[in-house]
Amino acid sequence: MGLKLLWPFFLNTNKGQNMGRDVLLNKNTIKKLRVSKCWSQDELASASGLSVRTIQRVEKSGTASLETTKALAAVFMITPDELQSAQNIEYMTFHFICKYAWLIAFALSSVFFGLWIVDILIPTLKGADFNQQYEQHGNFRYLDFGGASFVIGFVFLSFNVFVEYFGRKRLLERSTK
Numbered sequence: 001m002g003l004k005l006l007w008p009f010f011l012n013t014n015k016g017q018n019m020g021r022d023v024l025l026n027k028n029t030i031k032k033l034r035v036s037k038c039w040s041q042d043e044l045a046s047a048s049g050l051s052v053r054t055i056q057r058v059e060k061s062g063t064a065s066l067e068t069t070k071a072l073a074a075v076f077m078i079t080p081d082e083l084q085s086a087q088n089i090e091y092m093t094f095h096f097i098c099k100y101a102w103l104i105a106f107a108l109s110s111v112f113f114g115l116w117i118v119d120i121l122i123p124t125l126k127g128a129d130f131n132q133q134y135e136q137h138g139n140f141r142y143l144d145f146g147g148a149s150f151v152i153g154f155v156f157l158s159f160n161v162f163v164e165y166f167g168r169k170r171l172l173e174r175s176t177k
Contacts, residue, residue: 022063023065023069027060029171033078105152112146113143
């Protein structure tokens with residue numbers, strides 16, 4: 001009897017809809033590609049053979065059928081995989097760490113420079129022996145670590161700018177082909 005109650009949920013009685021076959025697309029990518037070609041939603045709809053309502057739904061929710069995904073990919077001359085939103089939590093975490101590692105490195109350099117000022121420079125200016133101050137703190141080289149973390153932060157920041165620039169350039173080149 002329990003199977004009879006659940007049976008309608010296993011059947012797809014809506015033949016016009018693709019229940020279960022929807023693909024999650026990156027709605028921002030689709031909108032950027034459309035805007036880069038200077039198309040309105042109406043123009044994208046006519047170029048892809050889809051309805052304007054479908055284009056609006058895809059740009060709003062990011063869900064589309066396989067057929068819609070293929071039509072959009074064909075219009076933008078890219079593969080359907082490139083339209084999909086494949087950002088799982090591991091990728092997002094790794095991307096976040098890579099994107100903001102420079103900020104952490106700069107913050108560390110600020111801490112090291114600040115500690116050097118408080119622990120070494122100020123007491124030395126007040127008359128303490130410079131070498132004795134370093135010995136008191138275990139000969140910890142604040143300036144060395146501060147400088148190194150600053151350089152590492154600068155390298156991370158430069159890498160992020162480089163990746164962002166060429167990622168956007170590649171996306172625009174693909175959309176104008």
